[in-house]
Amino acid sequence: MKNRFIRQWLDVFLADHTLRANSLIITIYGDAIAPHGGTVWLGSFIKLVEPLGINPRLVRTSVFRLSKEKWLVSEQIGRKSYYSLTATGRRRFEHAYRRIYDDPRQQWDGAWQVVFTGGGILAPAQRDALRRELLWEGFGVIAPGVLAHPYANDEAVLDILQSTGTHDKVVVIQGRTLGALSSRPLQKLVRECWNLDAVAEDYKRFSDCFRPVTRAIRAARELDPEQAFCVRTLLIHEFRRVQLRDPQLPRQLLPNDWPGDIARQICSELYMLTQQQAEHHLANVLETADGPLPEAAPYFQLRFRGATAAEIKAEA
DSSP states (O other), X not given: OOOHHHHHHHHHHHHHSOOOHHHHHHHHIXXXXXXXXSEEEHHHHHHHHGGGTOOHHHHHHHHHHHHHTTXXXXXXXXXXXXXXXXXXXXXXXXXXXXXXXXXXOOOOOSEEEEEEOOSSOSOHHHHHHHHHHHHHTTOEEEETTEEEESSOOHHHHHHHHHHTTOTTTSEEEEEEOOSOTTOHHHHHHHHHHSOXXXXXXXXXXXXXXXXXXXXXXXXOSOOOHHHHHHHHHHHHHHHHHHHXXXXXXXXXXXXXXXXXHHHHHHHHHHHHHHHHHHHHHXXXXXXXXXXXXXXXXXXXXXXXXXXXHHHHHHHO
C-alpha cells in the first residue's frame, strides 16, 4: 500500500524539479542496473521510469542519444531491444560514482597534484577538454595554465589524461604543503580557487529536501516497492549532482560545520531505508535477455559501508 506522505512528497519533488531524461537514465543505469549485469530490455525500462514522469517516447529518444554519445549500446534480440552500459559508460560511471557511495576523503598529509597545461603544446580544443575534465574532478585553477587539487585520485587523473589524449603533452607534478595544513594563506587560496559557498548551499538544499521523507520512511510500518525505487533514484540523482560540483577537498581545508557531512548522513540513511524494497521493485519490473534480473554483484552490498572504487571497478 502506497504511503500518502511519500506520494505527496514525490508529487511535489517532480513538480518543483526539472529532470533531464538523459541524466536521470544514467543515474538509474549506474545506481540500479550496473550492479545487476548492466543490461535490460528497453520495454521493461520504460515501465520502470514511468512513475518518474518520463514517457515512452522520451525514453526512446534519450537512449538513442546516449547511444550516440557512447554511454549505452543496444542489441536486438528478436523484436526486443536490450540496452547496456558501454565500456566508456562504465568508465564514466566509475569516475562519477566513486565519490557517492563512500566518502573518499581521508586524513590529508599535505600532498598536492599540480597539472601544467601551458607551453603551447595543446590545441585549444584539447586544452579546453582537459580543463573541463579536471574541473569536474575537483581541480581548481590556481594560476593561468595551472590546475591543482590537494586530494586528487591518481588513477582518475591518469584516466583523464588518456581519454583527452594529453598524457604526453602536459606536466603533472606531486608536491607537498610546508607548514600548517590549515594556515591562513592556504585557506585564502582555497576560497579563491573553489566556490565552496555555492557547494555548501547545494548541500543545505539537498538536506532540506530529503530530511522530511527520511523521517517519514523511518516511521513507516512498511514501504511500497515502487515508492522506494522512486525515492532512492531521486536521492542518488540529486546527491550525484551536488557531488559533481563538490571539489572533495580534505577536511582540514573545509569549515568545521561543513554541510556536506549532514547531507551524506541523510543520503546514506535514506539509501539503506529504501534499498530492500527498491531492489524488490527492480526485480519485479526489469527483464533481461535471459529472463529475470540477476542478483546484484557483491560490491552493491558495500555501498555506503566502505566500498572502494577499486572494488566497484573489479566487480563491474
